[in-house]
Amino acid sequence: MRVFTRRSMVFCVIVNAYLWVYRYKETRMAFVIGIQNQKGGVGKTTVAINLSHGLTLKGLRVLLVDADPQGSARDWAAVRKGEPPFAVIGLDRPTLHRDLSTVAAGYDIAVIDGPPRVSELARSVVLASDLVVIPVQPSPYDIWSAKEAVDLTKEGAIFKEALVSVFAINRKIVNTAIGRDIVEALGEFGIHILESTLCQRVVYAESATTGKTVLEANPKCPAALEVLALTEETLGILAGLNKEIRL
Ligand SMILES: Nc1ncnc2c1ncn2[C@@H]1O[C@H](COP(=O)(O)OP(=O)(O)OP(=O)(O)O)[C@@H](O)[C@H]1O
Ligand SMILES: [Mg+2]
Numbered sequence: 007m008r009v010f011t012r013r014s015m016v017f018c019v020i021v022n023a024y025l026w027v028y029r030y031k032e033t034r035m036a037f038v039i040g041i042q043n044q045k046g047g048v049g050k051t052t053v054a055i056n057l058s059h060g061l062t063l064k065g066l067r068v069l070l071v072d073a074d075p076q077g078s079a080r081d082w083a084a085v086r087k088g089e090p091p092f093a094v095i096g097l098d099r100p101t102l103h104r105d106l107s108t109v110a111a112g113y114d115i116a117v118i119d120g121p122p123r124v125s126e127l128a129r130s131v132v133l134a135s136d137l138v139v140i141p142v143q144p145s146p147y148d149i150w151s152a153k154e155a156v157d158l159t160k161e162g163a164i165f166k167e168a169l170v171s172v173f174a175i176n177r178k179i180v181n182t183a184i185g186r187d188i189v190e191a192l193g194e195f196g197i198h199i200l201e202s203t204l205c206q207r208v209v210y211a212e213s214a215t216t217g218k219t220v221l222e223a224n225p226k227c228p229a230a231l232e233v234l235a236l237t238e239e240t241l242g243i244l245a246g247l248n249k250e251i252r253l
Pocket of ligand 2: 050051052074078119
């Protein structure tokens with residue numbers, strides 16, 4: 007007796023192929039962008055939240071991972087009216103680099119808002135990341151302390167060869183000498199400096215108080231345009247990494 011007809015076998019193959027593609031889509035690793043600098047108040051959360059929204063507007067499924075025990079990104083999500091445009095979860099354990107692949111399954115990109123000190127948790131953020139973005143402000147204190155952030159990523163690169171790190175200048179004050187000098191000063195570290203910078207603008211702080219991104223506050227304001235430029239540049243770097251992404 008023939009149990010399988012030719013037609014039923016073809017049907018089985020097609021169904022299995024669909025299931026395989028579906029599973030692959032849902033379980034493939036998301037790109038991970040870690041926003042990390044052990045210095046407090048440099049703009050990690052500001053960059054993480056706004057970049058997450060910029061990436062969401064590009065049609066990507068974004069998960070914002072709050073890895074800071076202070077829970078700023080979670081507080082930001084809690085004060086807003088209604089759901090944020092992207093998912094926000096708290097994961098502030100030093101096992102983050104092992105846990106993230108499961109948590110971020112089904113997302114295209116995970117953006118991690120890192121903690122403000124060098125710790126096992128910060129190391130875990132770096133190890134979890136494909137790209138580490140180090141926000142720095144144009145101040146001598148930030149430039150001096152950038153070495154520690156750079157050392158942390160270099161340490162991570164020993165374990166993860168493909169790890170890419172970049173500086174992102176935040177709170178730049180236009181037409182000031184320190185705004186120009188910072189590029190030269192950071193150049194000493196031999197790490198790529200993103201061309202797109204976020205300037206000192208009150209809308210970054212104001213929008214955060216109501217749990218909004220600057221893109222929601224006013225999608226055409228200069229801050230929103232800065233965030234969109236940062237998003238494009240970040241995506242350009244991710245596209246250069248040898249990992250599949252739906253862009
Ligand atoms: N470009 C900017 N213009 C104006 N204000 C800004 C800008 N970036 C950040 N801020 C403000 O600076 C403060 C610190 O920023 P933020 O919380 O993002 O830094 P952080 O690095 O995450 O701090 P922490 O280390 O405590 O986590 C916040 O009040 C934020 O609104
Ligand atoms: Mg923060």
